[in-house]
Amino acid sequence: MNGLAGGLLVSLVCSAQLLAQEQDRSLERIRLALERPAAVVPGAVPVQGDAPKKLGFVTLVPPTGRGEMIRVAVPIGELISRGLKGIAAANHRRQEAAARREVETALARFVTQQTSPKQ
DSSP states (O other): OHHHHHHHHHHHHHHHHHHHHHHHHHHHHHHHHHHSOOOSSTTOOOOOOOSOEEETTEEEEOOOSTTOSOEEEOOHHHHHHHHHHHHHHHHHHHHHHHHHHHHHHHHHHHHHHHHSOOO
């Protein structure tokens, strides 16, 4: 019985050392994999460009972090400002048209009063 317990103890100690060595190798592989960036498509080299490209109002910016394939910049402030300026311009045009119609009707009443004979 003592021989069986001793053999079990030796096998546990040996397997613990082997497991510890295996973990070290796997951690080393993970560390090496994290140090060099992996390509999204095997064999493809990521493009290193500093100049952002504009597509309409969207700007494509080069990725800055790991795992990013593309970064999109949307100028929210500019879009909101442009929309509010458009609304203000439409409101101004509507007010001008209403004022023009009011002046035309007042002028037409004035002309009709001047041309009609006084009673």
